[in-house]
Amino acid sequence: MxxxxxxxxxxxxxxxxxxxxxxxxxxxxxxxxxxxxxxxxxxxxxxxxxxxxxxxxxxxxxxxxxxxxxxxxxxxxxxKESDTETAAKNPKSLVNPLFGKKYENVPIEGSQLKGAIYYLISGHGGPDPGAVAKKNGNTLAEDEYAYDVTLRLARGLMAQGAEVYLIIKDENDGIRDQSILKVDYDEVNYPNQKIPRSQKLRLRQRTASVNKLFKQKGKAYQRLIVTHVDSRGQKENVDVFFYHHKSSKNGKKLADQLQTTFKKKYEQYQPNRKYTGTVSNRSNLYVIRNTLPPMVYIELGNLKNTSDQRRILNSGNRQALADWITEGLLADYKSSK
Ligand SMILES: [Zn+2]
Known part of the structure; x- marks a missing residue:
């Protein structure tokens, strides 16, 4: 027996x-x-x-x-190997309604970002839609696309145990899989403040939120990720590129790491297309100049350019962008320990 x-x-x-x-x-x-x-x-x-x-x-x-x-x-x-390994050890998941019904359940996949704190600012929001373009009669607004990528990024970071603060948030959008994201004006600023119309007050508000949290958290590894979708001439095709603060060593390191990750991903997925996204300092932007954590400011593409639109309008591509950013952030955290 x-x-x-x-x-x-x-x-x-x-x-x-x-x-x-x-x-x-x-x-x-x-x-x-x-x-x-x-x-x-x-x-x-x-x-x-x-x-x-x-x-x-x-x-x-x-x-x-x-x-x-x-x-x-x-x-x-x-x-993926990491999933099967950690699923056995740690079958937990958490729920965040900001991700919407379909995605609010976040399976915890690992603990590679345990101890890391991220502040995520998606560009514009509230009364300000940011850059605007037209596509087949639909209005495309920068803030909606930046927000969708930011939510996907937040979800990816949380799945690895990070502490994540969405500084700009919208209670009823969630992660959206449509290619045309409806424009609305009801985003709020963390924890729950109405976003003012004036650009100066708006940027001051989000900066103050980040800095307050940053000071409370003391010496932890803390990073700020700002996400925008630029608008340029229709013909100009731009790869994802990065700004950092001129005198922040850790901010530059973060931006460099992301660029390296994107380069690797392009070689893997689009081998015939050379990736040309740059890293540079741009300390004349208010949020870059005035926020305290090491930060990177990510431009995801040109909203007006047809080929950039493919990167931004396709939800699978938005997910890929978020995944690649997550991967770059993982590498940066790892190398900081
Ligand atoms: Zn913008």
Missing amino acids: KRIFILFILFQTLWNFNSNAQSTPKTVIAVSGDGIHKILIKNGFDPIKYYNEFIRLNKKNIGKRNGLYIGKKYTLPAK
């Missing part, structure tokens, strides 16, 4: 080991009501993280608006 029991445990262990390694990809049959998100959640995947990979694996069987066909077989992604 005893021997059978031991054998059973051994067998089960081996089986678990194999299923984690996923040497043969698992497949599932789509049933009525299944979508990519639903099928990923049902099978224990973080839908936001594995969405693109699912599409890549099943390209042939994905319909209009990324719909699935009932009765068709779909391949599930292989879980």
Whole structure:
């Protein structure tokens, strides 16, 4: 009896080991009501993280608006190693309603950013939409796109155990997968302040919020990430680029690290296109000059340029931007310890 029991445990262990390694990809049959998100959640995947990979694996069987066909077989992604390892140790997740219904559940994937504190400012907001462009009769507003990337970034950082403060937030937007993000004016400033109309007061307000928190947190590793989507001439195609404060060594290091990560990602995903995003100091901008934590100011692209619009309007690309920024921030934190 005893021997059978031991054998059973051994067998089960081996089986678990194999299923984690996923040497043969698992497949599932789509049933009525299944979508990519639903099928990923049902099978224990973080839908936001594995969405693109699912599409890549099943390209042939994905319909209009990324719909699935009932009765068709779909391949599930292989879980990233970090997920399977930490899932066993730490199955916890947290909930943040700011991410919206679909994404409010944040599975904790690891603890690589434990101890790190991030302040995230998405550009403009409240009465100020920032840069504005037109696309097929729709209005594109900078603040909505910067905010969506910022939310995705916040989610990625929290999934690695970071403490994250969204300095600009909108209670009812959440992470949005549409390509046209509706323009609204109800963003507020942390913790819950109305954003003033005057640019000077607006920038002063967000700067004060960050600085107050920064002083409370003392000596912890603290970083500020500011996200904008520029507007330039329609023909000008710009890669993601970075500003830092002239005399901040840690700010420059952060910006350099992000640039390195983006360069690597471009080599991997767009090998025929050379990445030309720059790092420079721009201390004449109010937020750069007056905030206390080491910071990086990220320009995601030119809202008016058709090819930059692909980077910003596609939700999968917005997620990729957030993931790459997360990866760069991870590397910076690691190298600071
Ligand atoms: Zn801006």
